[in-house]
Each structure stands twice: as C-alpha cells, then as structure tokens.
Amino acid sequence: MTDKDRFVPDEGLAPASTALPAAAGPLEELHQPPRSQWRDVWDQFKSHRGALAGGIIFVLIVVTVYLGPFVWDVDPTQIDIRARNQGPSLEHPFGTDQLGRDMLARMMAGGATSVSVGITAMLLALFLGSFIGVLAGFFKRLDGPLMRLTDLFLALPLLPLLLVMMLLFREPLNAAFGLEQGIFILIVCAIGITSWMPTARIVRGDVLAIKEREFVLAARSIGTTNSRIITRHILPNVLSPIMVSATLGIATAIITESALSFLGLGFPPDFPTWGRLLFDGTDYLQQYPERVFWPGMAISLTVLSVNYLGDGLRDALDPRIRGR
Numbered sequence: 001m002t003d004k005d006r007f008v009p010d011e012g013l014a015p016a017s018t019a020l021p022a023a024a025g026p027l028e029e030l031h032q033p034p035r036s037q038w039r040d041v042w043d044q045f046k047s048h049r050g051a052l053a054g055g056i057i058f059v060l061i062v063v064t065v066y067l068g069p070f071v072w073d074v075d076p077t078q079i080d081i082r083a084r085n086q087g088p089s090l091e092h093p094f095g096t097d098q099l100g101r102d103m104l105a106r107m108m109a110g111g112a113t114s115v116s117v118g119i120t121a122m123l124l125a126l127f128l129g130s131f132i133g134v135l136a137g138f139f140k141r142l143d144g145p146l147m148r149l150t151d152l153f154l155a156l157p158l159l160p161l162l163l164v165m166m167l168l169f170r171e172p173l174n175a176a177f178g179l180e181q182g183i184f185i186l187i188v189c190a191i192g193i194t195s196w197m198p199t200a201r202i203v204r205g206d207v208l209a210i211k212e213r214e215f216v217l218a219a220r221s222i223g224t225t226n227s228r229i230i231t232r233h234i235l236p237n238v239l240s241p242i243m244v245s246a247t248l249g250i251a252t253a254i255i256t257e258s259a260l261s262f263l264g265l266g267f268p269p270d271f272p273t274w275g276r277l278l279f280d281g282t283d284y285l286q287q288y289p290e291r292v293f294w295p296g297m298a299i300s301l302t303v304l305s306v307n308y309l310g311d312g313l314r315d316a317l318d319p320r321i322r323g324r
Contacts, residue, residue, distance in 0.1 A: 041316045041317060042316070044315060044316040045312050045313065045315075045316035048311070048312040048315055048316070050308040050311065050312065051308050051309055051311055051312020051313070051315075051316075052312065053305075053308065054304070054305035054306065054307070054308030054309040054311075054312070055305070055308075055309045055312070057301060057305040058302065058305040058306055058309055061111065061115070061298070061301065061302055061305070062115060064108065064111070065108050065109075065111030065112045065115055066112055066115075068108040069105070069108055069109070069112075072104060072105060072108065074102045074104070074105040075102075075105065076101060076102065076105040076106040076108070076109040076110075076272055077101065077270055078101060078102070079099045079100055079101060080096070080099075080100035080101070081099065081100050082100065083096050083100040084096055084097070084098055084099055084100040085097070085098055085284070085287075085288060086100075087288075087290070088290065092104065094107060094290070094294055095288070095290055095291070097280065097281075097291065098280075098284065103277075103290075103291070103294065106272040106277060107272075107274075107277070107294055107295065107298065109272050110272035110273045110274045110276065110277050110295065111274060111298060113184075113267065113271070113272070113273045114254050114257055114258065114273050114274045114275070114299075114302075115254070115302070116184075117184065117187055117188055117191070117253060117254070117257045117273075118249075118250040118251070118253040118254040118257065118302075119250060119253075120188045120192075121187070121188045121191035121192045121195070121249070121253035121256075121257075122192075122246055122249035122250045122252075122253055123192075123246075124188060124189070124191075124192030124193075124196075125191070125192045125193075125195045125196040125199060125249050125253075126196075126199060126242065126245060126246050126249060128192065128193070128196035128199075128200070129196035129197065129198070129199025129200040129202075129203060129245065130199060130200075130203050130235075130238075130242055132146050132149075132150065132196070132200040132204075133199060133200040133201065133202065133203025133204040133207065133238075134203060134204075134207055134230060134234060134235070134238075136150075136200065136204045136207075137203065137204040137205070137206070137207025137208045137211065138207055138211055138226070138229075138230060138234065143204075146200075147201075147204070150197050150200050150201060153194070153196075153197050154197050156194070158194055158256075159259070161194060162190050162191075162194065162256070162260060163263075163265060165186070165190045166186065166187075166190065166260065166265045167265075169186055170182070170183070170186060173185055173186050179268060180267065180268070180271055183266065183267050183268070183271075184267075187257055187260065187266060187267075191252075191253045191256050191257065192253075195249060195252055195253070195256075198245065199241075199242070199245040199249070202241045202245060203238050203241060203242065203245075206237070206238045206241055207234055207238060210233070210234055210237050210238065211234065215233060216229060216233050216234070219232075219233060239317055240313075240314060240317035241314075243310070243313045243314070243317055244310045244311075244313060244314040246310075247306050247307070247309050247310030247313060248306070248307065248310050250306050251302070251303040251306045251307055254274075254299065254302055254303060255299070255303060257273065257275060258273070258274055258275030258278065258299055259275065260275065261273045261274075261275030261276040261278075261279060262275045262276075262278050262279045263279075264279060274295040274298050274299050275295075275299075277291075277294075277295040278292060278295045278296060278299075281295070
C-alpha cells in the first residue's frame with residue numbers, strides 16, 4: 001500500500017464523541033414543553049409596577065373589609081353617647097361619630113357594602129354589555145337595532161335616571177325583600193342597567209374584526225354552529241377588553257353608589273357605606289376632619305387601585321401588547 005492509499009484523518013474534523021453534545025442543544029430545545037400562555041400573561045402583568053401595586057392594594061382592601069370584622073369585632077351600630085366625637089385612640093383607632101359608634105368598625109362594614117355593590121353591579125353590566133356587544137357584532141341584522149338601543153341609553157342623563165329609579169322602585173322592593181336587601185337589589189340593578197353601554201361598544205368593535213379572521217372562516221367552512229364559534233373562538237379573543245371593562249366597572253359602581261348614598265338616596269342611615277359616612281361627616285368637617293378623610297381616602301384608594309389593575313390586565317391579556 002502506498003502513502004497515497006493510506007488514510008490520514010483530518011485534524012480539523014472533530015471526533016464523533018465531541019460532536020454529539022453540540023448537537024444535543026437544539027434537540028433539547030425541541031423537546032421542551034411549550035410555554036404556558038398564562039405564564040406569559042403573569043410575566044407581562046408583574047412587569048407593570050403600577051398594576052402590581054394596584055392589585056396588592058385592592059386585595060388588601062377586600063381582605064380588610066371582609067375579614068377585618070372577625071379581628072375587630074366591635075358592633076358598628078353600637079351607640080355610646082359618652083364616647084361620641086372622640087379622636088383616634090387605642091380604644092377607637094379611627095375615632096367615633098356623633099353617636100359614639102366606632103369609626104373603624106363602620107369603615108369596614110361600609111367597605112364590605114360598597115365593594116359588594118361594586119362587584120355585583122359590575123358583573124351585571126359586564127353580562128349585559130358583553131351579550132349585546134357579541135350579538136351586535138356577530139349578527140349583522142341585529143347590529144342596527146342593538147346599537148341604536150345603546151345610543152338611546154347613552155343619551156339618557158345618568159344621575160336623574162338613577163334618582164327616578166330610586167324613587168319609583170324603593171318602596172316595592174323594600175316591601176318584597178326587606179329594607180336592606182331591597183335597597184341593595186335596587187342600587188345594583190340601577191347601576192348595572194345604566195353602565196353596560198361602553199362594554200357593548202368595545203366588544204362589538206372587537207367582534208366585527210375577529211369574525212373576519214381566517215380561523216373563524218375556517219370554522220364556518222367545516223359547518224361549526226354559530227354558538228360554538230362564539231364560545232370557542234370569539235369570546236376568548238375579546239377577553240382583554242372585557243376584563244378591562246370589568247375593573248373599570250367596579251370603580252364606576254363604587255363611585256355611583258357613594259354618590260347616591262351621599263345624596264341620601266342609598267342605604268338607610270344605620271346601614272353604613274363609604275358614601276353614607278361621607279354624608280354623615282360633612283356636618284362635622286371643620287371640627288372633626290378625619291370623619292371625612294377616612295371614607296374619602298378609602299374610596300380614592302379603591303378606585304385608583306382598580307384603575308391601575310385594569311391597565312395592567314389590558315397590557316397582559318392583549319397579545320399585540322404582550323412582550324413589549
């Protein structure tokens with residue numbers, strides 16, 4: 001055998017044993033499980049510092065107003081004339097009102113009522129707005145009548161309409177469900193029925209764009225029913241505006257309920273809400289300003305935290321914004 005026929009290994013060729021680990025990297029990446037969509041949503045949400053702080057504050061407020069009475073078990077309706085109009089102390093951290101009732105206990109009881117009204121009215125408005133928005137955007141023949149109905153509700157003056165509803169339906173509901181439950185149902189229905197219009201318009205606009213996408217047309221081509229298209233393809237893709245409307249709806253409902261209670265048309269005087277506490281404290285604003293400061297601060301913190309929470313949810317749930 002000559003020197004030309006003898007095999008001489010190339011020095012630049014890497015041995016097989018050293019080449020295998022280099023090729024294993026891309027293979028491991030291919031076999032990794034897909035990244036969860038909710039993980040991406042959480043990563044985007046926690047990068048929004050305002051939304052994260054707003055979510056923490058709102059959770060703390062909700063936990064305080066619902067679980068706080070189990071820790072501070074003072075009756076918010078207990079009257080002690082000898083302890084009336086006292087300032088903050090160890091016995092009464094937020095002071096007392098003109099009848100000697102503990103302000104901290106009344107703040108927690110009023111917060112539970114205000115937050116409950118806000119969440120329940122938001123759910124009612126969200127259901128009505130999403131239902132009408134999906135119907136108007138998906139079915140062309142319903143678009144005109146439903147949008148004209150929406151325009152009609154938008155043209156109505158909100159506060160006078162609420163006042164008329166409170167005056168007309170207060171007595172029948174009180175007779176049917178009792179004083180406190182009747183007022184609760186009336187306020188929730190009044191706020192929910194008069195605040196669904198922005199959600200309907202936003203959802204309708206998104207549905208009009210989504211129903212012309214390729215995956216919806218493909219679902220139509222294989223004979224998928226309209227109800228299944230709406231539940232499987234339309235609603236998941238309009239989740240972002242619905243969640244934003246939900247958070248903003250809580251803030252709007254709390255402010256509206258506080259305004260009604262401040263005007264004396266909400267819950268009875270012995271059933272505290274943040275708006276009612278504001279109304280009761282206005283007569284003592286100069287002598288005892290903390291009587292107005294605490295409920296006003298609670299309303300402001302709740303509304304501000306909910307607004308920041310909605311801003312963060314919008315960025316996290318919208319795939320066009322996520323990842324920026």
